């Protein structure tokens with residue numbers, strides 16, 4: 001039986017990946033950092049909490065990662081844990097460097113020190129492209145990160161590549177573009193919008209305050225993207241892959257599609273608030289998923305409109321059930 005250890009199991013991707021691997025017959029363990037309130041809501045939402053072996057641990061504490069590896073004996077390790085909110089990375093730059101950057105090295109060293117045969121997936125990001133050098137980005141595009149988060153991800157990317165080349169480890173980078181779902185954290189723009197649309201439609205909110213409406217992102221569905229993570233670890237050789245839809249939309253268009261779904265005009269509700277502008281912006285992200293298609297046989301299945309509608313729908317159901 002194959003077994004997997006997932007860091008970041010309580011996050012959006014961790015939950016979808018855990019579900020996918022359970023469906024494939026894996027034994028799944030996950031590292032859960034101590035929090036003052038339960039962080040298991042996503043696993044509960046997908047009804048998989050009881051099927052996952054949850055282990056107390058933190059990626060800033062290498063001994064806890066080693067213990068989790070020894071106890072769960074994974075054949076594959078998916079490293080998803082990170083401080084993942086770009087906007088917070090300017091306010092918590094040192095923590096972001098530690099968790100999003102050094103955290104990767106902690107995991108690589110833990111694998112090297114326990115069982116170097118474990119296959120590792122590193123959650124790299126399109127934020128590494130930042131101030132883009134090419135209007136469509138692929139595996140050859142130069143990095144120019146624009147935030148402490150992006151800089152930390154570049155460190156993790158190169159450490160993964162370096163351990164692969166230095167110690168012959170099976171360690172692959174997935175360079176994933178934005179992917180969203182009903183399990184997205186409320187601070188990210190897609191979920192902020194879907195949540196607000198649901199609350200406005202049910203009479204609980206009056207307006208939606210946003211930052212830069214002109215920013216363009218290549219948005220896909222998280223449920224599709226975790227499949228690509230798994231495929232990367234089933235290859236004969238480790239490699240790096242861009243995972244994206246190949247379509248880009250503005251934040252403004254996101255608002256239009258989301259409000260339109262409930263018969264409202266976004267212009268009547270969206271207020272631009274400079275508070276949500278970033279010190280340095282990534283203006284355009286658009287990925288070329290050709291290599292993932294060719295080598296992994298992966299393609300996105302969910303369109304931008306289907307994704308936005310799915311998220312608004314899920315938030316409306318939640319708002320109707322909420323007190």
Ligand code: NDP
Pocket residue numbers: 007008009010011012013014031032033035039057058059060079080081082083084085099123124125126175176177178179180185
């Ligand atoms: P989330 O923010 O939803 O999840 C992050 C996870 O990391 C949570 O489980 C969180 O725990 C955990 N975590 C944070 N700090 C620590 C720590 N010190 N020790 C252990 N666990 C920790 O992110 P996503 O699921 O969206 O993303 C997964 C990964 O993919 C991240 O590395 C992200 O940077 C990267 N990525 C995401 C993309 C996206 O569009 N979603 C695109 C490209 C890359 P807790 O629940 O307790 O906070």
Ligand code: GDR
Pocket residue numbers: 084085086087124125126127176177178179187188189190192209210211212213215216217251276277278281282
């Ligand atoms: P991003 O996602 O920074 O791309 O990182 P986010 O949804 O936070 O921002 C996307 C774009 O929307 C603009 N924006 C706003 N963003 C937020 N959060 N809130 C607002 O009110 C708002 N108004 C406008 C932002 O300026 C930005 O241009 C995500 C994360 O999942 C990372 O972990 C991951 O690596 C990248 O995607 C790929």
